[in-house]
Amino acid sequence: MNCRFISLIAGLLLASFAPSLWAAEAGALPSTTLKVVLERTDTGYRWKLVEEPVAALGPRQVLVRVRAVALNRGDLEVLAPSPDADLNGLVVASDAAGEILAVGGEVMDFKPGTRVTSLYFRNWLDGPMSDATLQGAHGASTHGVFAEYLVIDDTAIAPAPAGLTDVEAAALPTAGLTAWTALTAHGPVRRDDIVLVQGTGGVSTFALQFAAAAGARVIVTSSSDEKLARAKALGATNGINYKSTPEWSKRVLELTDGHGADVIVDVGGKATLAQSVQSLAFHGTLSLVGGLTGYDGQISAIDLIMKHASARGIYVGSRADYLQMSAFITSHGLKPVIEREFPVKQYEAALELLESGNFVGKIVLTF
Numbered sequence: 001m002n003c004r005f006i007s008l009i010a011g012l013l014l015a016s017f018a019p020s021l022w023a024a025e026a027g028a029l030p031s032t033t034l035k036v037v038l039e040r041t042d043t044g045y046r047w048k049l050v051e052e053p054v055a056a057l058g059p060r061q062v063l064v065r066v067r068a069v070a071l072n073r074g075d076l077e078v079l080a081p082s083p084d085a086d087l088n089g090l091v092v093a094s095d096a097a098g099e100i101l102a103v104g105g106e107v108m109d110f111k112p113g114t115r116v117t118s119l120y121f122r123n124w125l126d127g128p129m130s131d132a133t134l135q136g137a138h139g140a141s142t143h144g145v146f147a148e149y150l151v152i153d154d155t156a157i158a159p160a161p162a163g164l165t166d167v168e169a170a171a172l173p174t175a176g177l178t179a180w181t182a183l184t185a186h187g188p189v190r191r192d193d194i195v196l197v198q199g200t201g202g203v204s205t206f207a208l209q210f211a212a213a214a215g216a217r218v219i220v221t222s223s224s225d226e227k228l229a230r231a232k233a234l235g236a237t238n239g240i241n242y243k244s245t246p247e248w249s250k251r252v253l254e255l256t257d258g259h260g261a262d263v264i265v266d267v268g269g270k271a272t273l274a275q276s277v278q279s280l281a282f283h284g285t286l287s288l289v290g291g292l293t294g295y296d297g298q299i300s301a302i303d304l305i306m307k308h309a310s311a312r313g314i315y316v317g318s319r320a321d322y323l324q325m326s327a328f329i330t331s332h333g334l335k336p337v338i339e340r341e342f343p344v345k346q347y348e349a350a351l352e353l354l355e356s357g358n359f360v361g362k363i364v365l366t367f
Contacts, residue, residue: 029063029102030054034367035147036347040088044081047092047347055151059106062157064116064150067166069344070095071354071363072174072202073290074140093146094120094138097160097170107154115160118145119319120174122156126320148344148367158319161326163333171336171362172325174316175202180325181317182265182287183210186310189263191215196252196261196279197236198268200227200360203289205337207265208234210325213332216263219255221248230360234337249275256281260307265289270297277303277311286311337361 032051039048057063075093096118100110110116122136138144138156145152160169182203183189195211196219197204204220211218212235219238220231228239238255242248253260260281266272269291276286277300286299288311299311317325328334339359342350343366350363 030149033147033149034344036092036344038078038087038090038092040086045079045087047079047351049345049347054149057102057104057151058153059104060154061104061151062100062107062110062116062154063102064096064098064118064152064157065101066096066098066145066148066150067367068097068170068341069093069146069365070170070173070175070202071350071365073292073354074174076351076355078140090139091143091146092139093144094118094140095170095173095175096145096150097166097172098150101149103154110154110157110159115166115169116157117160117169117173118150118152119156119158119322120177120316121318122153124318125155126318129315129318146365155319158322158326161329163330164335167338167341167364167366168336170364171202171206171338172329173322175362176206176329176336177317177322177325178289178314179203179206179210179265180328181321182289182314183207183214183263184321184324185287185312185314186263186285189214189216192217193262194219194256194259194281196221196264196276197231198264198266198272198276199292200224200231201267201357202362203267204265205231205234205361208236209334209337210328211263212236213328213334219252219261227360247275249278252279260284263287268292270294273297273299277309280304280307280309282307282309284309288313339363341366 033054034051036047036049038045100112100114103110121133124133135141189211193216195216197207198221200222208218218236220236221240221242222228223243225241231239240248240251245251261279262281262284264276264286266276266288267290271293339361341364350365354363
């Protein structure tokens with residue numbers, strides 16, 4: 001029996017007793033990682049950069065070298081006091097992109113070297129949302145993804161679309177997928193549909209890009225003429241400044257010869273719902289995405305009834321939705337709009353820009 005055969009048998013026996021782990025290259029994997037967590041203060045929470053050991057890799061987990069993390073409105077909302085939950089030490093953020101360094105022995109769909117993004121929900125692969133899904137929201141109901149070396153379940157990641165940088169791919173998991181689901185919840189956007197998008201934040205800008213790429217006519221509302229000009233450069237047909245035109249729903253009807261909007265992506269919430277419903281076309285869809293002005297607004301039932309219209313709540317989407325979005329992005333050569341990149345240690349400046357609302361697209365932090 002030659003030495004080569006003996007070595008092969010020994011390797012197989014060792015693998016049968018030891019946990020499987022496949023790494024991208026020989027050498028020790030990182031033992032510590034930088035991460036950003038919530039720290040309790042007298043007025044709520046703040047972000048804190050810490051260094052901690054890298055968690056042990058489970059059989060259905062992967063180790064990701066995170067290159068970029070995108071911010072979302074929810075990253076500000078968790079800074080408020082939380083009387084019903086202790087968020088101290090919670091790892092923040094839901095949107096990361098990077099490459100896999102190692103995989104657990106039972107991981108079948110990913111391998112080292114694959115570029116991936118996180119998903120907003122840890123365990124929503126397909127089908128309808130459930131209570132179990134809600135318990136797996138990264139950076140909210142479970143630990144987030146803001147770590148330089150991230151151990152994460154293989155159900156909580158997806159391949160990054162080909163052709164996007166890590167910074168661009170990091171913008172997708174929450175804002176991109178929310179916009180995609182808001183537009184497609186009742187079927188794909190059709191050429192010449194009229195889509196109304198509120199504002200120029202992450203979700204709204206993605207909705208504009210997706211709708212324009214599908215051949216729809218897009219109307220954007222904003223308080224800034226400068227932002228409206230940028231929206232038109234991205235493919236919007238019309239812009240409405242809601243400060244100079246407070247009754248913007250009437251302007252929507254004027255611009256569409258009384259037809260209204262076939263799909264409305266409402267991110268404003270309480271202060272925009274009434275006019276959103278008034279702007280709807282017959283058989284239109286109102287996608288309720290956010291609550292920048294509050295989540296306790298009212299929707300006119302009579303307007304929905306008379307127009308045979310529908311209103312639907314949107315809470316990001318599943319991995320299956322993400323893969324559909326990814327294919328659309330690749331086939332149309334779309335590039336996420338990035339307002340600004342910050343190094344990780346400048347996270348306070350990034351949060352200030354996010355809170356100001358003075359941006360178009362996404363804000364991203366990079367390791």
